[in-house]
Amino acid sequence: xxxxxxxxxxxxxxxxxxxxxxxxxxxxxxxxxxxxxxxxxxxxxxxxxxxxxxxxxxxxxxxxxxxxxxxxxxxxxxxxxxxxxxxxxxxxxxxxxxxxxxxxxxxxxxxxxxxxxxxxxxxxxxxxxxxxxxxxxxxxxxxxxxxxxxxx
Amino acid sequence: xxxxxxxxxxxxxxxxxxxxxxxxxxxxxxxxxxxxxxxxxxxxxxxxxxxxxxxxxxxxxxxxxxxxxxxxxxxxxxxxxxxxxxxxxxxxxxxxxxxxxxxxxxxxxxxxxxxxxxxxxxxxxxxxxxxxxxxxxxxxxxxxxxxxxxxxxxxxxx
Numbered sequence: 264x265x266x267x268x269x270x271x272x273x274x275x276x277x278x279x280x281x282x283x284x285x286x287x288x289x290x291x292x293x294x295x296x297x298x299x300x301x302x303x304x305x306x307x308x309x310x311x312x313x314x315x316x317x318x319x320x321x322x323x324x325x326x327x328x329x330x331x332x333x334x335x336x337x338x339x340x341x342x343x344x345x346x347x348x349x350x351x352x353x354x355x356x357x358x359x360x361x362x363x364x365x366x367x368x369x370x371x372x373x374x375x376x377x378x379x380x381x382x383x384x385x386x387x388x389x390x391x392x393x394x395x396x397x398x399x400x401x402x403x404x405x406x407x408x409x410x411x412x413x414x415x
Numbered sequence: 416x417x418x419x420x421x422x423x424x425x426x427x428x429x430x431x432x433x434x435x436x437x438x439x440x441x442x443x444x445x446x447x448x449x450x451x452x453x454x455x456x457x458x459x460x461x462x463x464x465x466x467x468x469x470x471x472x473x474x475x476x477x478x479x480x481x482x483x484x485x486x487x488x489x490x491x492x493x494x495x496x497x498x499x500x501x502x503x504x505x506x507x508x509x510x511x512x513x514x515x516x517x518x519x520x521x522x523x524x525x526x527x528x529x530x531x532x533x534x535x536x537x538x539x540x541x542x543x544x545x546x547x548x549x550x551x552x553x554x555x556x557x558x559x560x561x562x563x564x565x566x567x568x569x570x571x572x573x
Contacts, residue, residue, distance in 0.1 A: 405536035
């Protein structure tokens, strides 16, 4: 759930920054007719909190509680580790999250790209292989655009 | 059609008009097709179409011979019946030796794909390559010989 929420926050950030490039977006509210989902980021941090409420819950009534959780929680956050993914790893991770048969994603990507599965998992691909992987992920997911750009 | 299925108990094989047949669900069939379609470095679609054309040509030749059908219209009707009997969908064929038109009003592959992936994925490329091969085989077996007919134009419906 955390990774899906993270994708949502990133998409929200990108969308908002097209309108207001200087502004950092730190929250997102979404949901269904029964459930409300509130994602609230810790400022200047990769961490966020996901709140689930009933759709009828009064947001004003819980806003103070949300604020308190963020204030109380900040000192408890673990330090950010340097876990930067390569573009290839980010593409594969994205495909694993959104492909219809996640158990077979690596095999399918290996088959589609002609790149050995172990090399794909390591993520050290040359620029041409990366382009092939990018196209393969788009096709597996049935989308024209991916939120992960190729390095220029 | 059922009376033409033959069971070889010893070898655990079923055949229809002399051609071995096997029954698989759409999950299996779609996964197999996906595996052949996936690699960009082979022409998977041609492989699927040609394999279907070869196998169904043999099956339909056996069917026409067994049933003693000689007229083109009868043969095309038998081809449609066999297609449905195999659970591949519903096919309406109108053709002459110079070619014709096939309408696939139900498709095992297309409807199977929609039920399995339709909520998650978009797809605009054709999916029922087996039906393409089948139609070519039906025309081959009705009017000519294997490999005489191929798909000229495909049109999808919304």
